[in-house]
Amino acid sequence: MAFGTQDDNDEVMNEINMTPMVDVMLVLLIIFIITVPVMKHAISIDLPRASNIAQDAKPETIRLSVDAAGVYYWNEAPLSEADLVPQLRAAAVRQPQPELHIRGDKAVRYERVAQAMAAAQQAGLRKIGFVTEPKN
DSSP: OOSSOOOGGGSOOOSOOOHHHHHHHHHHHHHHHHHHHHHOOOOOOOOOOOOOOOOOOOOOEEEEEEOTTOOEEETTEEEOHHHHHHHHHHHHTSSSOOEEEEEEOTTSOHHHHHHHHHHHHHHTOOOEEEOOOOOO
16 A cells, blocks of 8 residues: 555546436436326316218319310310310309319320410419329
């Protein structure tokens, strides 16, 4: 037992002692586990019972097709270009407003489909969609 010698243990510790932090976290976890069920306030209420019939007013779906020659079809019935706008306006004022599904042939010019889209938008139709077939 020499009093004048120094050991290598006198160096500064460069590591953080994690044990106190883990202890604090465990105490907090236990506190939250105990207090969460107490915080739930369940009030018992006897609600009145009533029967109602859900009204599923599904809007009509209009299929506007454009074939390879650029001819319009309204629900598979041929439609002239002059009759397209009046048909779209008549559909736009119906309640509930129908959905317009545009089906364009892949060989048709995009211009014909774009004209149908623009006419539908100007007529006031809000629900316009495109129909495609999945790739096999």
